[in-house]
Amino acid sequence: MPTVFSRLATIQPTHEEKKDAVLRLIDESSPTGGFYIMLMCATVIVAVGLMIGNAAIVIGGMLVSPLLAPLLSLALGMAMGDKQVILRSIWIIFVTSAFVFLVSWFMSFFMNFESVNREIVSRIEPSLAYLVVALFAGIAGSFSYIKPTMNVILPGVAIAIAVLPPLAVSALGLSLGDTDILFGALSLYLVNLVGIVLASLVVFATFGFYPLRRRAEMEIKKEVK
Secondary structure, rough: OOOOOHHHHHOOHHHHHHHHHHHHHHOOOOOEEEHHHHHHHHHHHHHHHHHHHHHHHHHHHOOOOOOOHHHHHHHHHHHEEEEEEEHHHEEEEEEEEHHHHHHHHHHHHOOOOOOOOHHHOOOOOOOOOHHHHHHHHHHHHHHHHHOOOOOOOOHHHHHHHHHHHHHHHHHHHHHOOOOOHHHHHHHHHHHHHHHHHHHHHHHHHHHHOOHHHHHHHHHHHHHHH
């Protein structure tokens, strides 16, 4: 009868699985029109959920969020030592973060947002609990891309929860003119982002993705064309 340790020994991905993971991450992190439509929908849902203090709505917005792939592609680029993948990923993360911030800020005026609630207060400073969520979300997210039998949706939700709400809260803080909320939520966003990327980096480096850097560069060239 196989033991837990013998089963863990089978998680080493094949070359084909690693190649497929690279192709999927480059493809799904590409900022297409559809990518931004899904991101806008997720941001609006999350921002509204935060403003009315409804955690269920906030989580619901994560189900349509496409933020998983850009963060993991950055970790992948770092694991492969590929400057092109790293710079591409950083740019996509920067642009999408600005997009989320602006959409959330606009929604605060559209909804006539004026008061702070528990959902907002809980996301205005970094904590060990949020860092733990970010680290394990990064591990789960990267592993779900490497092993196609795993469900990529749930890790994606976990990663989005760690990143999107703090960014939206910072925009709401700006609309209120509250610098404590603005910078507190931004600091939580950055801590969570770093936690996710570092955890994913460890996974990709452990499974030996460095030899696939040329494959990633080829996919990016196709994207440019």
